[in-house]
Amino acid sequence: MNLELKVATLENVDEVLKLHYQYQVDSILEEDKKDGFITTAFTEAHLSQLITQESGLFIAIKDNKIVAYAMSASWEFWCQWPMFQFMVENLDDAKLIDNDLTVSNSYQYGPVCVDKSVRGEGVFEAVFKFSLEKMSERYPFMITFINKINTRSYEAHTRKTTLKVISEFSFNNNQYYKLACKTS
Numbered sequence: 001m002n003l004e005l006k007v008a009t010l011e012n013v014d015e016v017l018k019l020h021y022q023y024q025v026d027s028i029l030e031e032d033k034k035d036g037f038i039t040t041a042f043t044e045a046h047l048s049q050l051i052t053q054e055s056g057l058f059i060a061i062k063d064n065k066i067v068a069y070a071m072s073a074s075w076e077f078w079c080q081w082p083m084f085q086f087m088v089e090n091l092d093d094a095k096l097i098d099n100d101l102t103v104s105n106s107y108q109y110g111p112v113c114v115d116k117s118v119r120g121e122g123v124f125e126a127v128f129k130f131s132l133e134k135m136s137e138r139y140p141f142m143i144t145f146i147n148k149i150n151t152r153s154y155e156a157h158t159r160k161t162t163l164k165v166i167s168e169f170s171f172n173n174n175q176y177y178k179l180a181c182k183t184s
């Protein structure tokens with residue numbers, strides 16, 4: 001597959017938001033929910049901040065169309081949402097192979113989204129690896145979380161990346177796995 005991977009710029013925001021809202025919990029088609037959905041309702045301002053302050057929006061383009069995105073950013077960026085404040089307060093609940101995980105040596109990856117037209121074709125692995133490589137220049141460790149009901153995402157991340165489950169937690173009546181890996 002001819003796939004272009006790039007760090008998104010402001011001109012990509014509208015198209016990423018279109019992809020995002022196709023799979024965001026409030027607007028996703030009922031029939032697509034079984035393959036996972038994204039909870040956070042990102043705005044144009046959030047994505048612009050992610051791009052200009054964090055260089056943290058990674059996209060995959062096929063035939064001139066954005067078919068996947070992965071977000072990655074500092075804890076400082078994510079703490080505008082209560083769930084991440086909770087994660088920061090509990091960063092010390094698990095280590096990664098004897099390494100303490102802190103707000104300065106780790107970042108938060110996700111959400112990630114692959115358009116259903118290209119799922120299962122390696123696009124997920126490509127955009128994941130690309131974001132990890134870029135973020136490895138800034139951080140030694142990556143942390144993420146997966147809702148326990150999102151079995152497709154869990155399968156993809158635990159079988160197709162080096163991420164390992166390091167703990168579990170609940171927030172707002174949802175159950176999550178916390179995962180981490182080294183960036184290089």
Ligand SMILES: CC(C)(COP(=O)(O)OP(=O)(O)OC[C@H]1O[C@@H](n2cnc3c(N)ncnc32)[C@H](O)[C@@H]1OP(=O)(O)O)[C@@H](O)C(=O)NCCC(=O)NCCS
Binds near residue numbers: 110152
């Ligand atoms: C999660 C996501 C990024 C994974 O990308 P993907 O291209 O679908 O991943 P893959 O198909 O390569 O891998 C998923 C694996 O789970 C399997 N799978 C598919 N549906 C599944 C389900 N409902 N439950 C469990 N496993 C499932 C697939 O068969 C595949 O394994 P295989 O390659 O060994 O056959 C993508 O499905 C997606 O964008 N979903 C909507 C948004 C989302 O949930 N994002 C993650 C949360 S932030």
